[in-house]
Amino acid sequence: xxxxxKQHSYGFLxxxxxxxxxxxxxxxxxxxxxxxxPVSAINLPDGEGAAGSDTSLSVSINARGEIFLNDxxxxxxxxxxxxxxxxxxxxxxxxxxxxxxxxxxxxxxxVLNCIQSAGAMxxxxxxxxxxxxx
Numbered sequence: 577x578x579x580x581x582k583q584h585s586y587g588f589l590x591x592x593x594x595x596x597x598x599x600x601x602x603x604x605x606x607x608x609x610x611x612x613x614p615v616s617a618i619n620l621p622d623g624e625g626a627a628g629s630d631t632s633l634s635v636s637i638n639a640r641g642e643i644f645l646n647d648x649x650x651x652x653x654x655x656x657x658x659x660x661x662x663x664x665x666x667x668x669x670x671x672x673x674x675x676x677x678x679x680x681x682x683x684x685x686x687v688l689n690c691i692q693s694a695g696a697m698x699x700x701x702x703x704x705x706x707x708x709x710x
Contacts, residue, residue, distance in 0.1 A: 633662055634672040635691065641683045652686070659694035670698030 635655075636644040643650050645658050659671070671691050675684050691699060 633659075633666075633669055634674065635659075635687060636674040637676060637679055637683065637687055639676040639678045641679065643687065652690070655687070656690045656694045659691060659696065663695055667695065668697055670700050671696045672700045672702055674702045 634646055636647070638644075643652055643655055645655065645662070650658050663669070663671075673687070673691065675687075688699075
């Protein structure tokens with residue numbers, strides 16, 4: 577009596593559907609990803625802020641750190657006194673702060689502290705509306 581030899585068929589694994597799946601996942605993640613600049617590269621003055629009210633009290637700082645109060649150059653040591661005098665006319669008016677994008681952040685904070693020490697009740701930080709940070 578002759579027995580038939582069993583041939584084991586392990587089957588063939590077709591990898592074409594797996595390759596299709598990998599490419600679909602790749603496309604999904606590429607479409608769903610955002611390719612933004614790193615957070616550390618954000619230029620702080622860029623953005624779209626709320627429209628500010630029309631005030632006559634503004635503080636501007638250029639790239640060299642020079643300070644201007646209502647478009648008049650002011651030394652940093654005199655800024656608090658000048659602001660305090662201007663705020664006595666209308667203490668409820670907000671101070672509008674404009675700073676250059678390449679300004680050192682430490683100088684920006686110094687001016688913010690000076691505005692607070694002068695007794696300003698409100699602060700508006702102006703931004704360049706042409707650039708938005710998302």
